Amino acid sequence: EDKVVQSPLSLVVHEGDTVTLNCSYEVTNFRSLLWYKQEKKAPTFLFMLTSSGIEKKSGRLSSILDKKELFSILNITATQTGDSAVYLCAVLPVESDYKLSFGAGTTVTVRA
C-alpha cells in the first residue's frame, strides 16, 4: 500500500521566518508528487514535481524532489500570516492516472 508521511505535523512560526516542510513517500512505481495548500476549505494547487533535483518556484514558495531518497521539501521564505494553512502532499503512482495518495498534512501557523 502506498504511504505518504508528512513532517512535522504542525509548527508555529513568526512572520518573516523560513519554514521547511517534509514529505516522504513509499510508492510502488512513483510518477509524480503534488503539493496543495488548504485554508479551511478547498485545497488549492501549488506544485507538481516529476523530475528529481529540479526546483519549482512560485514567489516565496519553492519545492524540490529527491527521487533517490524518496522525499520532497516545500520551503516558504519570509512567511506572512496569510501562509497559515494546512499543506498537503500527494503522490501519484505509475499504475494509476487518477489515484492520488495524500499525506495527513502539516499545519503551519504564522504569528504576527
Added chain:
Amino acid sequence: NAGVTQTPKFQVLKTGQSMTLQCAQDMNHNSMYWYRQDPGMGLRLIYYSASEGTTDKGEVPNGYNVSRLNKREFSLRLESAAPSQTSVYFCASSEVAVTSGNTIYFGEGSWLTVV
C-alpha cells in the same frame, strides 16, 4: 467563476438514513472525484469518474455509491449512514488524468455528521 460546487455544505444525519451529496463543475472537465478528509488521515479517494459514463472505486468505497449524471455532475450517495462516515467530503475535478500535468480542483467541502 464557480469552479466546483458541492451541496449541501453541512448535514446532520441519523444512523441508517440515506442522503446524496451533489457536485457540479463548470470547467468542462472530463474527470471527477469524491474524497473524504478525516483528522490525522489526509484526503482519501472514495470513487472517481475518469470520464462521462465511467466510475471506479478508490481507496475507501465501502458504504458509498456514485453516479456520473452527465459531464458536469457527479453525485455521492450514502445508502445507510454510519457514524464512521462522519467526515468532510470533497468533490474535485480535473481536465483529464493527473498524469497529463493537469491538477485537481477541489470544491469547498461538505461537512457531514452521522449521529
